[in-house]
Amino acid sequence: MAWTVKPSATTVIEQRDKPYLTPKMKQRYTAELLPRYEKAMGALVPILNDVQHRYRCVPYQAMVEIARFLQITPADVLDTASFYEEYTTEPTGRHVIAVCQSFACEICGHQAILDHLRRKLDIEPHETTDDGKFTLLALECLGSCDTAPVALINDDLHEHLTIEKLDQLLENLPD
Ligand code: FES
Numbered sequence: 001m002a003w004t005v006k007p008s009a010t011t012v013i014e015q016r017d018k019p020y021l022t023p024k025m026k027q028r029y030t031a032e033l034l035p036r037y038e039k040a041m042g043a044l045v046p047i048l049n050d051v052q053h054r055y056r057c058v059p060y061q062a063m064v065e066i067a068r069f070l071q072i073t074p075a076d077v078l079d080t081a082s083f084y085e086e087y088t089t090e091p092t093g094r095h096v097i098a099v100c101q102s103f104a105c106e107i108c109g110h111q112a113i114l115d116h117l118r119r120k121l122d123i124e125p126h127e128t129t130d131d132g133k134f135t136l137l138a139l140e141c142l143g144s145c146d147t148a149p150v151a152l153i154n155d156d157l158h159e160h161l162t163i164e165k166l167d168q169l170l171e172n173l174p175d
Helices: 023-036 040-055 060-070 074-083 103-107 110-121 163-171
Strands: 095-100 134-139 151-153 156-158
Touching: 023 040, 040 060, 040 074, 060 074, 095 110, 103 110, 110 134, 110 163, 151 163, 156 163
Parallel strands: 095 134
Antiparallel strands: 095 151, 151 156
């Protein structure tokens, strides 16, 4: 891999006037999350989850706000957010389909499922359909290897997946 130099120190982050972390959210984090952890950094993942669910993304401005709130560096937030495929800087579709691509699912046929979704939705993993309905992800082990192949559709885990079962699940999703 070749190192690519990026002007990160001078990058201008797009800002909107309204903060992503509202006073109400901060109050809730202070009351419910911070007391659970010895260090503020411990609350980072739960806060990232909350922001991703609320806005369907964690934009760079939100990362800076989270860093300020937790009194950590924006680089700490970016390091964690960029480690997990679940966090996106652009809004995901209204439904996120995340197919497990780790070993147990791989040997139980995850590729056929992923290929079917790529053809059906006409997108590649980590892309969103033009109508904003679906985002397709390929994730590492979802912790349900004994029921492979599996996928998350939004927050629900679906086990022993087949193409027929998947098609039916997609048909029943609201617009
Ligand atoms: S490999 Fe797919 S759930 Fe573990």
